Amino acid sequence: MKAMLQCMSHTPLKGYFDPAADVVAEVAQCVEKVREEIERFDPEVIYLFASDHYNGFFLDLMPQFCLGMAATSVGDYATPPGPLQVPRALAEQCARAVVDDGIDLAFSYRMQVDHGFAQTLVELTGSLDRYPVVPIMINAVAPPLASFKRARQLGEAVGRFARGRHARALFVASGGLSHNPPIPRIAVETDPVVIERIVAGRNPTPEARDARQKRTVAAARAFAAGEAGLHALNPEWDQTFMQQLCARDWRAIDAYRNDEVTEQAGASTHEVKSWVAASAAMDAACSGHWQGRARYYRAIPEWVAGFGALTGDGPPVQVPA
Ligand SMILES: O=C(O)/C=C/c1cccc(O)c1O
Numbered sequence: 001m002k003a004m005l006q007c008m009s010h011t012p013l014k015g016y017f018d019p020a021a022d023v024v025a026e027v028a029q030c031v032e033k034v035r036e037e038i039e040r041f042d043p044e045v046i047y048l049f050a051s052d053h054y055n056g057f058f059l060d061l062m063p064q065f066c067l068g069m070a071a072t073s074v075g076d077y078a079t080p081p082g083p084l085q086v087p088r089a090l091a092e093q094c095a096r097a098v099v100d101d102g103i104d105l106a107f108s109y110r111m112q113v114d115h116g117f118a119q120t121l122v123e124l125t126g127s128l129d130r131y132p133v134v135p136i137m138i139n140a141v142a143p144p145l146a147s148f149k150r151a152r153q154l155g156e157a158v159g160r161f162a163r164g165r166h167a168r169a170l171f172v173a174s175g176g177l178s179h180n181p182p183i184p185r186i187a188v189e190t191d192p193v194v195i196e197r198i199v200a201g202r203n204p205t206p207e208a209r210d211a212r213q214k215r216t217v218a219a220a221r222a223f224a225a226g227e228a229g230l231h232a233l234n235p236e237w238d239q240t241f242m243q244q245l246c247a248r249d250w251r252a253i254d255a256y257r258n259d260e261v262t263e264q265a266g267a268s269t270h271e272v273k274s275w276v277a278a279s280a281a282m283d284a285a286c287s288g289h290w291q292g293r294a295r296y297y298r299a300i301p302e303w304v305a306g307f308g309a310l311t312g313d314g315p316p317v318q319v320p321a
């Protein structure tokens, strides 16, 4: 089999509040190159690790990890609504293998996903349904959160399942790096309307969705203007993390502590667990024989994102029969 890894930040602020034109172009160029590589690779299946932002998962029942046997994009911000092409039998086999491997994964036959999945999938492949995709949600917004180590173990279990099963498997991560958009936290939230929205806010009215998105854009404008309110981006943290992943330094990855990450890099930095899981999946699928390279990084306050991209590829893997 052959395997490929693509990790990339997402940000729904693209097109709503953009940085300077040369920065927009630089990111677009990076996305375009990754997209061409994927086109050439022609994946048989994509394992997509990403986060949700209270659009598909709520505090009435919040799993740490959830695999979709079927999934639909809600169409928030500029992402299209509609179904992903989830190969149900493969997703079921994957869920069974991961659970048998000791990871108590939740699953859904009607998973709703937001820009966390849809933006990266569409930007890197052209549409929601170009390739078969197994979507796996990692909770990055609602503490208590799973550890970095557990995200690594989830990814390894998926990679072990994928190993030898496909001619070409693509592992994609969408999320991170350091950032802290205005996503409510139950521990400090006092507004009953907001509390209700994060506990049970499925399928909001278009007006409610629009109002939320406008609040995020306003917060991004204030953040880029240097006004206090959101946690600062942390380029040093981001680059260290990317280097550790490229070096497959699992000891360093496992050593990250959730509260320290939140403090140093912002509450939504936990989205990088999608990078950890996808890289660990790549590692297991290739038995460690792959090269990672951090191909892009820039802190982009307008997009409230430490924006990065990391690619991994390796030689074909011979799997004993
Ligand atoms: O869900 C939202 O309203 C905002 C999400 C967001 C903003 C900036 C960077 C990200 O990774 C996000 O998910």
Ligand SMILES: [Fe+2]
Binding pocket: 010, 051, 053, 116, 175, 176, 268, 271
């Ligand atoms: Fe996000």
